[in-house]
Amino acid sequence: MKVFVSSLIVLFLLSGVAQARRKTRRPKFVIQDSNFTRLCNTKSILTVNGEFPGPTIHAARGDTLLIDIINQSKENITIHWHGAKQYRFPWSDGPEFITQCPLEPGTKFTQKIVLTDEVGTLWWHAHSEWSRATVHGALLVYPEEGTTYPFPKPRGEMQIVLGEWWNSDIGVVHDELIESGGDPEISDAYVINGQPGDLYNCSQSDTFRMKVEPGKTYLLRMVNAVMNNILFFSVANHSLTVVGSDGAYTKPLTSNVISIAPGQTMDILLEANQPPNRYYMAAKAYNGGLRGQFDTTTTTAILQYTGNYTPASPPPLPTIPAFNDSDFQSNYTASLRSLASSEHPIDVPTNISTHLFFTISINLNICPDNSTANTTCLGPGGNRFAATVNNLTFVQPRIDILQAYYKQINGVYGDDFPDIPTTTFNYTSTLLTQNQTRPDAGTKVNMLEYNENVELVFQGTSLVAGVDHPMHLHGYSFYVVGSGPGNFDRERDPLNYNLVDPPLQNTITVRRNGWAAIRFRTNNPGVWLMHCHFERHISWGMGMVFIVKNGKGANETILPPPANMPECPL
Ligand SMILES: *[C@@H]1O[C@H](CO)[C@@H](O)[C@H](O)[C@H]1NC(C)=O
Ligand SMILES: *[C@@H]1O[C@H](CO)[C@@H](O)[C@H](O)[C@H]1NC(C)=O
Ligand SMILES: *[C@@H]1O[C@H](CO)[C@@H](O)[C@H](O)[C@H]1NC(C)=O
Numbered sequence: 187m188k189v190f191v192s193s194l195i196v197l198f199l200l201s202g203v204a205q206a207r208r209k210t211r212r213p214k215f216v217i218q219d220s221n222f223t224r225l226c227n228t229k230s231i232l233t234v235n236g237e238f239p240g241p242t243i244h245a246a247r248g249d250t251l252l253i254d255i256i257n258q259s260k261e262n263i264t265i266h267w268h269g270a271k272q273y274r275f276p277w278s279d280g281p282e283f284i285t286q287c288p289l290e291p292g293t294k295f296t297q298k299i300v301l302t303d304e305v306g307t308l309w310w311h312a313h314s315e316w317s318r319a320t321v322h323g324a325l326l327v328y329p330e331e332g333t334t335y336p337f338p339k340p341r342g343e344m345q346i347v348l349g350e351w352w353n354s355d356i357g358v359v360h361d362e363l364i365e366s367g368g369d370p371e372i373s374d375a376y377v378i379n380g381q382p383g384d385l386y387n388c389s390q391s392d393t394f395r396m397k398v399e400p401g402k403t404y405l406l407r408m409v410n411a412v413m414n415n416i417l418f419f420s421v422a423n424h425s426l427t428v429v430g431s432d433g434a435y436t437k438p439l440t441s442n443v444i445s446i447a448p449g450q451t452m453d454i455l456l457e458a459n460q461p462p463n464r465y466y467m468a469a470k471a472y473n474g475g476l477r478g479q480f481d482t483t484t485t486t487a488i489l490q491y492t493g494n495y496t497p498a499s500p501p502p503l504p505t506i507p508a509f510n511d512s513d514f515q516s517n518y519t520a521s522l523r524s525l526a527s528s529e530h531p532i533d534v535p536t537n538i539s540t541h542l543f544f545t546i547s548i549n550l551n552i553c554p555d556n557s558t559a560n561t562t563c564l565g566p567g568g569n570r571f572a573a574t575v576n577n578l579t580f581v582q583p584r585i586d587i588l589q590a591y592y593k594q595i596n597g598v599y600g601d602d603f604p605d606i607p608t609t610t611f612n613y614t615s616t617l618l619t620q621n622q623t624r625p626d627a628g629t630k631v632n633m634l635e636y637n638e639n640v641e642l643v644f645q646g647t648s649l650v651a652g653v654d655h656p657m658h659l660h661g662y663s664f665y666v667v668g669s670g671p672g673n674f675d676r677e678r679d680p681l682n683y684n685l686v687d688p689p690l691q692n693t694i695t696v697r698r699n700g701w702a703a704i705r706f707r708t709n710n711p712g713v714w715l716m717h718c719h720f721e722r723h724i725s726w727g728m729g730m731v732f733i734v735k736n737g738k739g740a741n742e743t744i745l746p747p748p749a750n751m752p753e754c755p756l
């Protein structure tokens with residue numbers, strides 16, 4: 187049986203980090219099965235180096251990472267470096283059948299990640315079926331040598347990785363989702379650094395603890411690696427000040443509760459300014475969609491002051507908004523701002539050359555289809571769930587799109603993913619018909635020229651059920667210039683855009699029955715997946731692919747593939 191270390195108090199002190207400029211770091215990732223015990227059950231899960239969550243990678247801005255991935259498991263696997271832009275090198279991005287074929291059992295691949303302007307907390311995770319449930323970890327990028335944080339140096343720091351735990355085998359949860367056509371099995375717990383916390387009888391002794399000295403300030407490196415839910419997080423009697431998100435600095439945003447979506451990261455300052463004691467940190471789901479069921483449990487960890495005192499028993503629990511508090515959710519999401527200082531300027535595209543408008547919807551297909559012998563699926567009305575961007579369910583190809591594009595292999599994808607919906611309708615109407623819920627399907631990409639200024643408006647729809655969607659773009663960070671409820675109004679809404687200090691993010695939660703507008707410049711040629719970071723939604727097809735063409739200069743083209751690239755069998 188494995189011995190886990192996550193209940194130990196490990197504080198990484200900041201002195202002496204980031205000594206050398208432009209280092210190359212070479213950690214080894216061994217993908218393997220390991221037995222873990224949670225909630226009284228022991229089961230085998232897929233891990234990196236036998237750890238759950240997986241190893242934290244430390245780097246400085248501008249460093250190069252060479253990750254030797256060795257697959258000693260029985261699963262096909264790929265690893266995605268979430269938030270790393272991978273300039274001109276989509277070969278290392280990772281999503282299966284988009285930029286590579288999976289590493290089959292017994293194979294190896296060295297992924298090269300050249301960090302550029304990213305700073306703060308990024309993360310890495312598996313990007314093959316649902317294996318990211320246990321295969322994920324933090325990637326911490328420190329300021330480069332000779333520079334500092336744009337906030338007072340914290341006494342210490344700690345990664346806080348939020349996850350979701352099923353007692354069932356995650357492969358079975360995935361297969362049943364596809365088979366049944368309904369919602370996924372509800373998870374058994376959320377976890378903080380791999381532990382559900384001591385509100386569960388079977389997790390009393392292993393609850394994650396973070397030790398703090400009275401009067402000192404700490405940096406929480408938070409990653410939401412949860413599969414299917416946005417979480418609210420709070421620490422009893424303490425306030426949380428977000429100073430960074432998705433690998434970019436933000437203006438300090440202080441509140442008692444934060445909201446964080448799957449795919450998002452946050453750098454959070456916590457001042458240990460309360461009477462020495464033990465305090466719960468806690469997280470639970472936000473779910474404004476009100477459709478279906480979800481995991482309503484609370485995960486906890488303990489913030490523990492040093493010194494001699496008689497601890498409160500139990501420690502105080504924080505107050506967390508109700509699971510359906512969509513006002514808090516939307517408001518919090520819309521409150522983030524770029525730091526936008528002279529040392530950390532922003533560069534929001536203004537002369538927009540490409541306008542895109544993408545609806546994001548939950549859809550229904552008739553059941554059966556050819557993938558199951560079932561005549562009744564477990565979706566509403568016996569239908570099978572699907573999900574779409576511009577009414578297209580993304581169909582995964584068998585040859586990865588990057589390989590097909592680079593080698594000009596025909597027939598793998600179509601290049602006519604629409605810039606706007608093929609039919610317009612009242613996207614957030616309460617009166618949509620069943621016929622409108624039927625999607626189209628295909629493997630289509632949207633082609634973009636190099637150096638275009640793109641504005642993309644995501645429009646949530648009320649088809650089947652309006653729910654929030656955390657949309658994630660690979661290869662880029664984007665400025666979130668606006669968001670709002672209801673249908674986007676092309677005349678009125680742009681007048682309220684924030685072009686002064688919009689946050690730079692790689693994942694934006696589009697509120698249920700609402701819209702969000704993002705901007706980015708296509709300065710990174712490659713094949714880039716864009717998808718909802720709720721795992722059930724991407725499994726149902728809520729994704730699409732951008733191909734950004736090469737520019738004119740030799741420095742503006744995709745670099746050649748690495749020698750050991752895991753290609754798909756032709
Ligand atoms: C996990 O536990 C099972 C049952 O105790 C055992 O058969 C198996 O070898 C273990 N696997 C690993 C990877 O330790
Ligand atoms: C693993 O991926 C290969 C393609 O690279 C595929 O042929 C094979 O069926 C996959 N295996 C599993 C177990 O999914
Ligand atoms: C049909 O779906 C049900 C519900 O998920 C499942 O239990 C059953 O195994 C499926 N049957 C077949 C033949 O796929």
Ligand SMILES: *[C@@H]1O[C@H](CO)[C@@H](O)[C@H](O)[C@H]1NC(C)=O
Nearest residue numbers: 225226384385386387388389
């Ligand atoms: C925890 O243990 C107590 C006492 O044995 C029991 O009453 C309770 O149902 C258990 N709670 C859970 C969540 O298992």
Ligand SMILES: *[C@@H]1O[C@H](CO)[C@@H](O)[C@H](O)[C@H]1NC(C)=O
Nearest residue numbers: 422423460461463464498502
């Ligand atoms: C935490 O805050 C609550 C409510 O404000 C207060 O009643 C309690 O005494 C505080 N606990 C500690 C240990 O400071």
Ligand SMILES: *[C@@H]1O[C@H](CO)[C@@H](O)[C@H](O)[C@H]1NC(C)=O
Nearest residue numbers: 512513514515516517518521
């Ligand atoms: C949203 O945030 C603003 C500013 O913090 C606050 O004034 C307002 O009351 C909030 N609205 C809701 C619905 O929470």
Ligand SMILES: *[C@@H]1O[C@H](CO)[C@@H](O)[C@H](O)[C@H]1NC(C)=O
Nearest residue numbers: 551552554555556557558627
């Ligand atoms: C189902 O299979 C039939 C016969 O093989 C084929 O004609 C049809 O296109 C398939 N439908 C889907 C939705 O794949």
Ligand SMILES: *[C@@H]1O[C@H](CO)[C@@H](O)[C@H](O)[C@H]1NC(C)=O
Nearest residue numbers: 611612613614615616617673
């Ligand atoms: C769209 O639908 C919403 C909700 O049903 C309704 O309030 C609104 O009036 C509709 N808009 C138009 C232009 O029909």
Ligand SMILES: *[C@@H]1O[C@H](CO)[C@@H](O)[C@H](O)[C@H]1NC(C)=O
Nearest residue numbers: 617618619620621622623624
């Ligand atoms: C929905 O589609 C069916 C079959 O194509 C058709 O008979 C029906 O009239 C349509 N209903 C509406 C409201 O469009």
Ligand SMILES: *[C@@H]1O[C@H](CO)[C@@H](O)[C@H](O)[C@H]1NC(C)=O
Nearest residue numbers: 577609621622623624625626
């Ligand atoms: C999506 O496409 C299908 C098939 O063409 C069509 O029946 C349906 O009305 C479309 N739905 C929307 C919302 O555009």
Ligand SMILES: *[C@@H]1O[C@H](CO)[C@@H](O)[C@H](O)[C@H]1NC(C)=O
Nearest residue numbers: 709737738739740741742743
């Ligand atoms: C590529 O090189 C040209 C000529 O030196 C320069 O103008 C351009 O800005 C460079 N592009 C990038 C992305 O560095």
Ligand SMILES: CC(=O)N[C@H]1CO[C@H](CO)[C@@H](O)[C@@H]1O
Nearest residue numbers: 256257258259260291292293
């Ligand atoms: C080379 C290598 O690591 N091979 C391993 C791949 O995974 C299988 C299944 O766990 C092992 O049996 C091999 O030893």
Ligand SMILES: [Cu+2]
Nearest residue numbers: 655718720723
């Ligand atoms: Cu979604």
